[in-house]
Amino acid sequence: SLFPPSPGEPVLEPDPEILQKLFGFVQDGLWLGQLLHHPVEARFNLTRLLQKHLAILALSGAGKSYLVSVLIEELLERRLKPAVIVIDPHGEYVSFSQDPNYAGKTRVWRIEDIKLKLNPILKKAEMLFDLTPSQARVLEKLVQKELTPSELLQLIEEWEGRQETKDALLGMAERLIRLGIFGLRDQPEIREIAREGQLSVIDLSGTIDWFKKQLVVEHFASKLFSARREGLIPPFLLVIEEAHQFVPEGTKRKEALAKGILQTIAREGRKFSASLCLVSQRPKRLDTTILSQCNTNIILRITNPYDIKHIAESAEGITSDVQEQIAGLPVGHALVIGEAVNQPVFIKVRKRKSRESEKGRTLEESLREWEERKRQKVEDAKAFM
Ligand SMILES: Nc1ncnc2c1ncn2[C@@H]1O[C@H](COP(=O)(O)OP(=O)(O)OP(=O)(O)O)[C@@H](O)[C@H]1O
Ligand SMILES: [Mg+2]
Numbered sequence: 001s002l003f004p005p006s007p008g009e010p011v012l013e014p015d016p017e018i019l020q021k022l023f024g025f026v027q028d029g030l031w032l033g034q035l036l037h038h039p040v041e042a043r044f045n046l047t048r049l050l051q052k053h054l055a056i057l058a059l060s061g062a063g064k065s066y067l068v069s070v071l072i073e074e075l076l077e078r079r080l081k082p083a084v085i086v087i088d089p090h091g092e093y094v095s096f097s098q099d100p101n102y103a104g105k106t107r108v109w110r111i112e113d114i115k116l117k118l119n120p121i122l123k124k125a126e127m128l129f130d131l132t133p134s135q136a137r138v139l140e141k142l143v144q145k146e147l148t149p150s151e152l153l154q155l156i157e158e159w160e161g162r163q164e165t166k167d168a169l170l171g172m173a174e175r176l177i178r179l180g181i182f183g184l185r186d187q188p189e190i191r192e193i194a195r196e197g198q199l200s201v202i203d204l205s206g207t208i209d210w211f212k213k214q215l216v217v218e219h220f221a222s223k224l225f226s227a228r229r230e231g232l233i234p235p236f237l238l239v240i241e242e243a244h245q246f247v248p249e250g251t252k253r254k255e256a257l258a259k260g261i262l263q264t265i266a267r268e269g270r271k272f273s274a275s276l277c278l279v280s281q282r283p284k285r286l287d288t289t290i291l292s293q294c295n296t297n298i299i300l301r302i303t304n305p306y307d308i309k310h311i312a313e314s315a316e317g318i319t320s321d322v323q324e325q326i327a328g329l330p331v332g333h334a335l336v337i338g339e340a341v342n343q344p345v346f347i348k349v350r351k352r353k354s355r356e357s358e359k360g361r362t363l364e365e366s367l368r369e370w371e372e373r374k375r376q377k378v379e380d381a382k383a384f385m
């Protein structure tokens with residue numbers, strides 16, 4: 001009989017080719033790492049990994065952003081390249097533009113460089129700024145052309161009508177001015193953002209205002225999806241870091257501005273080769289519907305049982321045995337489940353080639369650098385005296 005083996009029976013290493021077939025790895029796939037315990041490169045079929053969306057989930061510090069960087073490297077090096085757009089709340093991916101090997105393929109837009117047209121927002125003002133229906137009607141009448149927030153403010157000031165209505169609209173206009181993101185034209189244009197083989201980093205680290213970040217994400221996600229549907233831009237991958245902030249479970253629509261369009265892309269993007277990669281350290285707070293649309297999950301270390309349970313609810317193959325293993329994964333080790341593989345597989349994420357962000361530094365590294373700078377200053381001072 002084949003099983004169980006008898007003592008003394010020879011132990012054979014499985015043939016790498018058989019392992020590749022077993023898990024569904026392919027020669028020309030995206031090289032994200034190595035099969036754990038075997039000398040087999042984990043190369044994932046592009047379509048299977050991304051077309052039906054990818055979720056990367058793990059505790060803070062487990063290696064999500066590192067893995068995303070490896071994925072980006074792979075995408076930028078292919079012959080047929082999608083456009084890659086990263087929503088980067090912490091400005092971590094800016095490091096690609098500082099690496100000589102990637103700078104030519106990377107463009108960064110800081111939130112300070114981004115301008116959005118005001119009028120589309122005014123159409124949603126009733127919901128966003130809690131206007132009454134009659135206040136919204138007044139606003140609609142006042143707005144007859146593209147406006148800046150200050151022009152809008154002036155219009156409202158000149159309007160002769162009920163003081164209460166006027167005050168509400170003035171309050172809204174002042175809020176819009178303070179956001180400091182509106183202009184007469186959208187900037188940059190979507191064609192600049194979505195280019196074949198280009199990494200576009202939308203660096204949102206310049207603001208702490210989540211409403212503003214959501215405005216930007218809603219804007220770009222909508223533009224990307226409609227331009228893609230019209231065939232104006234190449235197939236793209238939109239990476240959303242801190243996805244639970246943009247696609248939270250529950251919460252009101254005005255507190256999750258971008259959720260609707262991201263759900264739409266999750267539902268319909270496949271048909272148009274518009275893919276999402278959601279990255280989150282708080283899976284439990286991530287919308288369940290969108291999570292279940294992510295047909296591949298890459299899970300690094302997670303210890304919170306509620307988070308694991310939440311993922312297990314939307315993905316198949318996470319047995320209690322696997323749940324235990326997830327809690328014990330070291331940094332950079334990951335479980336891949338779903339569409340991209342024939343069966344769940346543990347991998348070790350490969351070393352990245354691109355320069356690592358200084359923002360990914362550990363506290364110890366930062367302390368060392370601080371110490372070094374201090375020493376340098378003392379030496380400089382001594383040299384001076
Ligand atoms: N595969 C890996 N090989 C080597 N080092 C890694 C690997 N993955 C992560 N690291 C290191 O671990 C640290 C944390 O990684 P990373 O920034 O990717 O975590 P994260 O999951 O994105 O955390 P957060 O949720 O806080 O954003 C980094 O300093 C990184 O260098
Ligand atoms: Mg990260």
